[in-house]
Amino acid sequence: MSRKEKIMRNRKRFMVLCMAVCLGTGLLAGCGTGEKNTHTGSAKGTTEKKTFVFGDTTFNPENEEPDVNPHNAYAGWACIRYGVGETLFKYSDSMEIQPWLAKDYENIDELTWQITLQDGVKFSSGREMTGEAVKECLEHLVEVHERAKGDLMIDTITTEGQTVTIKTTEPKPTLLNYLSDPYGCIIDMEAGVTEDGIVAGTGPYIAEALVSGEQLKLVKNEEYWGGEPGFDEITVRTISDGDTLTMALQSGEIDAAYGMPYASYPLFENEDYTFSSCATSRTFFAHMNFESPVIQDRAVRKAIAMGIDKEGFVNTLLDGNGYSAVGVYPDSFEFGGDAVTTETYDLEGAKKVLEEAGWVDKDGDGIREKDGKDLTIRWLTYPSRQELPLLAESAQATLKEVGMEVQINSTADHNSIRADSTAWDVYASAMVTAPTGDPEYFFTTHCLDSSSVNNGHYHSDKLEELEKEMAKTFDTERRGELAVKMQQTILDDNAFVFCSHLKMSMISKATVKGLVAHPCDFYEITVDLAPVE
Template sequence: MKMKTLLMGAVASVAFAPSVLAEGHEGERGRDGEVKIIYWQAPSILNPYLSGGTKDMEAASLVIEPLGRYDETGALVPYLAEEIPTVENAGVSEDLKSITWKLKPDLVWSDGSPVTTEDVKFTAEYCMHPEGGCAQRAKFDGVESVEIIDDLTVKVTFSEAKPNPYGPFMGAQSPIIQKAQFADCLGARAPECTEANFNPIGTGPFKVKEFRPNDVITMEANENYREEGKPAFASLTFKGGGDATAAGRAVMETGEFDYAWNMQLAPDVLQKMAEGGKGKPISAFGTLVERIEMNLTDPSPDLPEGERATVQHPHPILSDEKVRRALSMAIDRELLVEIGYGQSGRATCNLVPAPALYASDNTECLTQDLEGAKALLEEAGWSDSDGDGVREKDGEKLSLLFQTSTNAVRQDFQALIKDWWNQIGVEVELRNIDASVFFGGDPGSPDTFQKFYADVEMYANNFDGTDPQAYLAERRCDNEPKPSSQWQGENINRFCSEEYDALLDELSRTGEMEKRGEIAKQLNEMLTKESMSLLPLVDRGRVSAASNTLGGVVLNTWDSELWNVADWYRVE
């Protein structure tokens, strides 16, 4: 069967548990004292189903785990599962319409209670609840049922053949949560369960001792962790807030912290920090794309609350594809890379820049064309009739609110892009929001990237593993954040196309790898080249910093960056 091709090709080295051992990495649990991690974007919740923020998902990954993960090569490896199901081991059905997972025996939660398939099934019910808003809903795209076979065996059935069945329960974006803890948190009640959302009971190497949102998390080793002698650290401090500069210095110059995430800093700044001698930057390319999202709905505060930035009100300016295209044409992406990332960035026109199988050869956006952008705006009816430098049409000025999170590189990008857009006759107001708030997912906050109370916004994220199907499925119609979903949802710019959705369905049915690549490229180009609903800017290498005394760190761009923290240890 050609449809098996993806399944056979996607799973590599699945028979072993992920473990990055090094000489001297043996002994009693907790033998190495404390490890200190700093994320300048502070976590605001420890439930990745209620937040699309990377900082929340990665902090949670220290505590709650999926059935399987992706290792640093993108290969699938088992965690709570005995093995990765495949057609060959009979874990995936011949017709590719079901996948059966088997839990490792004798797994327990950090509270000592047994982990069973009841917890697995409940996790699906939690995310798929029709009255709730799940930030990772695309992971369960096409799931028809989740059936308990026995305490250790659970079967996921899809509505049609699923050549890539590794959406649910795979990767840090789709961990297993404890049914007993979250049983009363289904649907609209999910955001109200503060204790569960801040202090999840997990199976990971650490458990929460105290969580102070947007500040600091203290954790201690999980005495019920399944691997003997792990974690090496008795406690973990996860500090949030500040900025990338301070975080980098805390590891590489002062040695106050052991690990700093997301060194979104200019190359010369990183080099200078590394001269401090306490730590070093580590980097790897994956699928992380800095981009500008175009709001296709009207965020005007003049609209009633509950109607702002919803599909019932199209955007008065950005609904015009010519305007969106002109804004893209005005940007010099190569200069953005030079200013912000150097060798750790690559200019891109793609939302999916890797792996090569799925990366379009679309390079049209890489050439800046200010005159062409001006001509396109004229063609769309926007002209500067009064000579004030700002175009207008039917009495409305071409004026945009451009928001992003607070970060030196992003503010540099904002300033450059504002200048380019000013040159083509667009008035731009800049806003930057504390990253902990912007990526926090609080349904009551007006400043989250999901709520999108601005005209355009800039950020970056990526997807688990090497297959972009679930990531592209985020842009389905009706998957946009909205009041009825507590403003959760992955379709941030409110894009909707029946043609796009039909092509997504075709991708989900297609197993032959080359054909999957062709379809994924088409979907990518519908978003980035045809509709211009989002403007990719930079394919960013992941750059973090690790102390010279921290061993076992393996940077992973395909899953949580903290995926193997159980294997970290102190180097003398």
């Protein structure tokens, strides 16, 4: 059976299962075009609370989002996505920096930035957001968060009223970009962090209760500085299984979903639901483990890069909901797409590369050997990103054709396994490669000796030198030129294989408005989210 046939079979299975669930629970009207579920609104003239339930595949410890404390791992993503926290600056729809909790700024010199804060902003604790409160937050951030410390390079912070002056240890052209990263959500350090990882932010919603990996309860921030939030109560439910998420939205258990399997999309392409989609720099890519003897062989890395069918993955397994990748960034970036070159899908070419490097199938079992060892690739990935297991299966099938055995380990425990360099050869993950709108981010996080998630311990003298220049360059055109050179360096080494860029979609009931996909993938539950009156 072909992959396409499997997808179609799964779609039919989803429909049958959903109908069974609905019939069994008396919720048939919620599964078709009949009566709407009443989560998202209240009748006129009543005091019924306006509630909203959001299903998300990614809010869990597996994705380093165990809570909403932005100073903890990648939990800032949950903090900003669910309307709890806000940053000093944010991104427009065109990924341009604009003030948010800040209202103005001035770059005094290469090391000094002066930021003026909005007036009248309160934390959900009731405390005023002053310059001193922002100073306390940022100082704690760089004290406990290694990635933020390396990104921001803060030397000193001084305040006077609503003015915050930041001095960096070296020129930091992208300081405002990094202050817009989810870890930069401004929280009240006097209020502290609860045992459950709840913080007091400035956003339209207040975190009231949290069970890590299960759900988050939010209530409206009655004193929100940016307008009237649309719902009284919101529940974010972690639903990592795609089939379960599909049935939850069809049955009316949830009002909207993030991370829906592409195979389920046709079930919601009707007047009862709304799609919000946009192209993002979220990229599905494979890290090569340079501690692995088999991956240290350049021929093996090259053959893997040549043996992954990116177009087939996007068009067949993703149903066209993405774009095949060349490098780190999509074509929409001036320094992405056609600006760089890499290996093309070529199974015969991959076979030749391996043959010339001494990898041959002497025993005729279909797997090549060299020095008495089979060409086996241990492929580590995780299931909460629905597309990653599909990518693993696709790579397993095509690489088998060139004589590689791919052993897939798709597990929620991937974070602890990837920390053991003896336990894997290729690690496939997904990330937004340019969440700050600037090209430097991916390299500083993944490719340098100092990078916090250089999972494969990759090193390049050339890349380190290029980054030294990038770090001090304020001119955006030159930064783009450097980004191209840096991409080409890692592509020439086949240190990473970039497979696809994601077209991100959120699906909501037609009774909901204001759930809008954004290119940086940060902003989801906002003050504009509301029931349709």
